[in-house]
Amino acid sequence: MASRKLPECWGHRGASAAYPENTLASFEAAIREGADGIESDVHVSRDDVVIMFHDPTLERTTNGKGWIKDKNWYGPDGMEHLRTIKEPHQPIPTFADTVALLMKPENQHMKLNVDVKVSNDPPRLFALMHKIISAQPAWEAALAPRIVLGLWHTHFVLHAREILPYCTMSHIGNDVCLARQFFWDNCVLFSMRFPLMASVEGQRFLRECKAAGKQVAVWTVNDRDEMVEAVRWGVDVILTDVPLTYLELRETLEKDYDRTVAQHSRMFLWTTLRFFYPFVLMRSLLTRFFMARIAGPMQRLPPARAEKAGKA
Numbered sequence: 161m162a163s164r165k166l167p168e169c170w171g172h173r174g175a176s177a178a179y180p181e182n183t184l185a186s187f188e189a190a191i192r193e194g195a196d197g198i199e200s201d202v203h204v205s206r207d208d209v210v211i212m213f214h215d216p217t218l219e220r221t222t223n224g225k226g227w228i229k230d231k232n233w234y235g236p237d238g239m240e241h242l243r244t245i246k247e248p249h250q251p252i253p254t255f256a257d258t259v260a261l262l263m264k265p266e267n268q269h270m271k272l273n274v275d276v277k278v279s280n281d282p283p284r285l286f287a288l289m290h291k292i293i294s295a296q297p298a299w300e301a302a303l304a305p306r307i308v309l310g311l312w313h314t315h316f317v318l319h320a321r322e323i324l325p326y327c328t329m330s331h332i333g334n335d336v337c338l339a340r341q342f343f344w345d346n347c348v349l350f351s352m353r354f355p356l357m358a359s360v361e362g363q364r365f366l367r368e369c370k371a372a373g374k375q376v377a378v379w380t381v382n383d384r385d386e387m388v389e390a391v392r393w394g395v396d397v398i399l400t401d402v403p404l405t406y407l408e409l410r411e412t413l414e415k416d417y418d419r420t421v422a423q424h425s426r427m428f429l430w431t432t433l434r435f436f437y438p439f440v441l442m443r444s445l446l447t448r449f450f451m452a453r454i455a456g457p458m459q460r461l462p463p464a465r466a467e468k469a470g471k472a
Contacts, residue, residue: 164417166391167398169406170197170273172380173214177401180244181221182212184253187261195403197271197308199379202255202289204280209233210255210288216279221245222252229279256292263296263303273308273351273377273399275332278455282319290323300326310351313455314342321346321464330377335444336365338458345463349396351377354386355435356444357393366393384409388424 174186175193187198201214205228218224218231224242232238233254243249262270276285296303304326311317312332320329331343334353343350350369356362357378369376377397378390387406390398391413400406412420429435452458 163414166410166413167395168196168271169194169403169410170199170271170377170397170399171195171403172199172399172401174198174200175401175403177382180246180248180250182214182253183244183250184257184261185248185250187253187258190403191261191267191270193404194407195270197273197306197397199273199275199310199399200258201275201277202280202285203228203277204285204288205229205231205233205239207232207234208284208288210285210292211239212253212255212258214275214277216277218242255289259292259296259303262306268302268306271306271308273310273330275310276312276316278313278315278451280316282316283323286319286323293324308349311343311347313451314458314461315455317343317346317461334447336361338448339365340368342458342460346461347374349375349377351379351397351399353443354378354381354390355440357395358389358429358435359437359440363393366395370394381406383428385424385426385428388413388421389426389429392421 171190173181174183175189176186179186179189182200190198200212202210203213203216204210211228211233213228215221216229217227222242222244224239233240239252242252258272261267262272293299293303293307307327308330309320309324309327310330310332311320320327328349329347330349330351331339331347332351333339334356336356339350352362357366366376375396377399378395379399381387381390381398381400382402382405384405387398387409398406433439
C-alpha cells in the first residue's frame, strides 16, 4: 500500500512564533526544524532595495517609524540600522540576504513563498527581484524552481508573467469567487485562508482544485486540531507560525494516521466564531474592498498560453 502524502510545512514568516517575524533568525529556525519552505513578504525601499517585511510601515515590529517606500535602506538613517522590537533583536533582511540563505548547499531543498503586497509597484519590484535571482550561479535550475510568487491582485499577473516567468504562480486570497474568476487560468497554487476553506464553498473549491490538478495551501494554521483538519482535507501545504508543531504531528501521522486523526476533535468548526460563515464572508468582502482601494478593480486576464498564441 502506498504511503499517504501529507501536506508540506512552510514556515509563515519563518518560525515566527518563537523568533521575530521575517528575519533571517526566523527563517533559519524554520529550516533547522525541518520545514519544506518559508513564506515571507516583500516591500521596496526608496533607494530600490527589496526587503522582507509584512507591513507597509515600520512601527509594529521595529524601532523605526514611517512608510517603507519613503525610507532609504542605506545611509546614516537607513533601514539597515533598524532592529526588531521582539527579542532576540534582529535586523531586517533584504531579498538578497534571503536568496543567499537559500543558495547555501544545505538549504537548496527549501522553497520560498514570496507574498507580494498590493501596495507594491509590480514592474519595479519584479525587475529588482529578477536582478537578484539571475545573479545566482546556475539560478535557472538551482533557484528559480523553488520560488513561489504569491499574488493577491490581477494587476500583478501580467508583469509577473513577463519579468518572472520562471516562478511558480500562486494566488493568495480570502475569496474563492475571486480565485475562480480571475486567477484560475494563470495560477497552479491557491494559498487560501484556513477558515474560508472550512466553509461549504471552500470545500467545493478544494475539490475543483484537486480535479484540475492544482495545489492548495492554507494559512495560518497553528493549532494541532486545525492542522489535522487540513490534513483530512488533503491540502498540499500548511503555512504555520509553529513549524515544529506541525512537523512533529506529521511524523506521528506518518507512523499511525488513523489513530492520530481520531484523537483530534473537529468541534472548533462549530464553536469558534471565526469559522462561522457570516464572519468568513465579511472578511472576504473587507479584503476585496481593501485591495480595490489600493490597486483598483480586478481584471479578467487571458491564460498565458492563449496570450502567447495570440502574439504569434
